[in-house]
Amino acid sequence: MNKPQPLNHTREQITALDKDLLALLAKRRELSLDVARSKEVDIRPIRDTQREKELLARLVKQGREQGLDAHYVISLYQSIIEDSVLNQQAYLQGRANPDTQKQQYCVAYLGARGSYSYLAANRYCDRRQVDMQDLGCKSFDEIVQAVESGHADYGFLPIENTSSGSINEVYDVLQHTSLAIVGETTIEVGHCLLAKSSGNVSKIKTVYAHPQPISQCSRYLSLHPEFKLEYCSSSAEAMEKVIESDDPTVAAIGSAEGGALYQLEAIAQDLANQKINQSRFIVVARKAIAVPEQLPAKSTLIMATGQKPGALVEALLVLKAHNLNMSKLESRPIPGTPWEEMFYLDLDANLSSESMQSALKELERITRFIKVLGCYPCETVSPTQLSNSQLMIEPDTSRAEHAGDSTEQSPIATNKQVRYCKKYNQDATQITSGQLQVGDKQFGAIALISLPQDNALYSQKAKSIKEAGFQAVVLEGLSRQQDATANVLEFKKALHQFDLECILSIEHEAELKLATEHGNILLVTGKQMNNLALLKRIGSLHIPVILERNTMASVEEFLGAAESILEQGNQQVILCESGVRTFNDSVMPSLDLAALVDIKAISHLPILVNPSYASTAETLSSHAKAAKQLNADGLVLNFSSVADTFTDELTTNGDILRSLYQ
Numbered sequence: 194m195n196k197p198q199p200l201n202h203t204r205e206q207i208t209a210l211d212k213d214l215l216a217l218l219a220k221r222r223e224l225s226l227d228v229a230r231s232k233e234v235d236i237r238p239i240r241d242t243q244r245e246k247e248l249l250a251r252l253v254k255q256g257r258e259q260g261l262d263a264h265y266v267i268s269l270y271q272s273i274i275e276d277s278v279l280n281q282q283a284y285l286q287g288r289a290n291p292d293t294q295k296q297q298y299c300v301a302y303l304g305a306r307g308s309y310s311y312l313a314a315n316r317y318c319d320r321r322q323v324d325m326q327d328l329g330c331k332s333f334d335e336i337v338q339a340v341e342s343g344h345a346d347y348g349f350l351p352i353e354n355t356s357s358g359s360i361n362e363v364y365d366v367l368q369h370t371s372l373a374i375v376g377e378t379t380i381e382v383g384h385c386l387l388a389k390s391s392g393n394v395s396k397i398k399t400v401y402a403h404p405q406p407i408s409q410c411s412r413y414l415s416l417h418p419e420f421k422l423e424y425c426s427s428s429a430e431a432m433e434k435v436i437e438s439d440d441p442t443v444a445a446i447g448s449a450e451g452g453a454l455y456q457l458e459a460i461a462q463d464l465a466n467q468k469i470n471q472s473r474f475i476v477v478a479r480k481a482i483a484v485p486e487q488l489p490a491k492s493t494l495i496m497a498t499g500q501k502p503g504a505l506v507e508a509l510l511v512l513k514a515h516n517l518n519m520s521k522l523e524s525r526p527i528p529g530t531p532w533e534e535m536f537y538l539d540l541d542a543n544l545s546s547e548s549m550q551s552a553l554k555e556l557e558r559i560t561r562f563i564k565v566l567g568c569y570p571c572e573t574v575s576p577t578q579l580s581n582s583q584l585m586i587e588p589d590t591s592r593a594e595h596a597g598d599s600t601e602q603s604p605i606a607t608n609k610q611v612r613y614c615k616k617y618n619q620d621a622t623q624i625t626s627g628q629l630q631v632g633d634k635q636f637g638a639i640a641l642i643s644l645p646q647d648n649a650l651y652s653q654k655a656k657s658i659k660e661a662g663f664q665a666v667v668l669e670g671l672s673r674q675q676d677a678t679a680n681v682l683e684f685k686k687a688l689h690q691f692d693l694e695c696i697l698s699i700e701h702e703a704e705l706k707l708a709t710e711h712g713n714i715l716l717v718t719g720k721q722m723n724n725l726a727l728l729k730r731i732g733s734l735h736i737p738v739i740l741e742r743n744t745m746a747s748v749e750e751f752l753g754a755a756e757s758i759l760e761q762g763n764q765q766v767i768l769c770e771s772g773v774r775t776f777n778d779s780v781m782p783s784l785d786l787a788a789l790v791d792i793k794a795i796s797h798l799p800i801l802v803n804p805s806y807a808s809t810a811e812t813l814s815s816h817a818k819a820a821k822q823l824n825a826d827g828l829v830l831n832f833s834s835v836a837d838t839f840t841d842e843l844t845t846n847g848d849i850l851r852s853l854y855q
């Protein structure tokens with residue numbers, strides 16, 4: 194082997210390259226502002242998802258030629274495009290409201306420097322290239338007063354979080370203020386355990402935190418019953434408490450970025466229950482703004498409808514008649530008027546649009562009170578995705594979609610009351626969880642693996658499964674391990690690092706608790722298909738579930754088991770055919786592809802095929818191809834947890850997936 198060049202030299206090269214990359218990104222930003230300038234003249238919408246799709250497909254192809262994998266390229270460009278869209282929006286919004294253009298904004302927010310509100314305000318000002326003069330406040334009322342009295346230009350109020358939901362006190366403050374909502378901003382809330390350097394989680398006894406992070410990290414905290422929780426008025430206060438203390442056993446929950454301002458070290462990361470933990474803030478000011486029509490706009494209203502039966506429905510029908518989409522509806526009690534509610538509505542529309550203006554006039558007639566809290570640019574940029582086939586192979590040779598629709602009905606499907614049948618629901622059900630999409634012409638690829646004992650390999654395994662083309666991983670054998678919860682959490686972290694969904698398999702009823710707490714999707718194994726009590730419990734949960742056919746079950750019994758889940762309320766059911774017992778072989782099951790065809794004809798539910806149990810090394814690929822040809826909605830392929838076999842299976846299963854898209 195040639196002697197590698199000295200580390201310092203390589204690092205210098207990387208440093209120089211990173212500088213060039215940043216210069217190129219800054220140049221791209223400038224160009225996107227030129228695009229905004231021409232869109233201002235032509236009055237064209239900022240977002241052009243067709244252009245984004247073409248751009249991503251081309252980049253995936255060019256990236257692949259240079260050895261970069263598709264998911265890496267896509268996630269990189271999704272961030273670049275989000276930045277481009279938000280910068281263009283900020284630019285056009287500034288142009289339409291010249292009186293808001295200043296060198297410096299004074300911003301009132303909750304807590305002190307380092308709090309999540311501070312980080313959100315900072316991000317908002319950075320985007321507008323304005324200096325921020327920060328005014329930390331002790332309460333939401335104090336923020337509103339600071340803006341109303343003119344001490345601050347803007348106030349930042351956290352309105353909702355993806356884990357803990359709406360923040361009621363903020364809705365209550367909005368009922369009484371004369372301020373207008375002029376913007377929104379969403380930040381990633383990456384909760385960490387912050388301690389003075391050299392801290393170690395096992396030494397921590399007291400944790401300071403605001404109630405919101407405590408509720409958003411409840412799962413992590415439940416794994417540490419030894420922590421004594423001390424509630425604080427903001428994350429910044431929690432961090433200050435740690436800094437002021439001489440006790441090495443104290444820590445705070447906060448962001449790594451905020452912690453850095455206090456010289457605190459993140460000794461544990463990703464504490465939030467949800468993979469995506471984001472907080473949305475609204476920005477309030479004394480004067481409402483105009484939103485240019487090129488920007489996606491949101492309007493927020495509050496209204497009281499009175500206690501007449503059907504009054505709210507009547508109001509919502511007005512929105513329907515004007516084709517106005519409501520992205521949020523909240524209700525809060527009206528102080529002094531018991532049992533009457535104030536409704537808060539977010540509508541995806543510009544206040545100046547004709548439909549919004551005429552809907553408002555109609556609503557004024559049928560409500561007791563109505564007020565527009567503001568109209569502002571919507572800052573949620575949903576990432577453009579490529580289809581699975583575009584990800585697997587070059588875009589211009591993408592496979593044709595299969596129609597997969599048969600009108601022929603089996604006798605069991607003729608009953609309109611049966612929820613799984615096409616008569617009950619004519620549209621094919623599509624189930625989406627993260628990157629995994631199955632049903633309604635979306636083909637999913639799922640790997641099944643026994644929870645490995647050696648957690649040092651988790652990240653490596655997740656990476657290679659992702660690179661082989663899978664979007665999700667089933668972990669089985671949960672109760673075969675002593676440290677199952679800790680290992681599941683570790684593996685899940687590795688999976689999420691590579692955007693893979695974590696499916697937990699239930700082989701025994703006792704595994705349900707662990708599976709529902711930590712899985713993105715559940716898999717009910719064939720062995721449990723006839724466990725009615727289990728199916729009913731799963732039916733009452735709001736989580737996608739894959740139901741595997743028992744090797745002895747008829748199609749009718751299989752669909753009957755699915756019905757037991759659906760009738761409890763959970764409509765996110767995916768079927769899975771893994772083989773049945775036949776006369777072909779006394780040990781190995783046979784793949785029942787005829788059942789696949791029958792079920793596709795009868796049911797709107799997506800169906801996966803797992804050929805691994807019913808195939809030999811020689812027949813696996815043909816069985817997988819046959820399943821795809823017969824319109825299965827996805828494949829499950831098994832992996833062994835033995836290192837050598839895993840590598841071979843990776844090649845075989847990766848080849849199978851690639852061959853399906855050719």
Ligand SMILES: O=C(O)C(=O)C[C@]1(C(=O)O)C=C[C@@H](O)C=C1
Binds near residue numbers: 228229241274277278
């Ligand atoms: O090409 C455009 O129209 C742009 O606004 C630029 C850009 C980009 O950054 O590449 C950003 C937003 C659009 O949705 C598409 C592409």
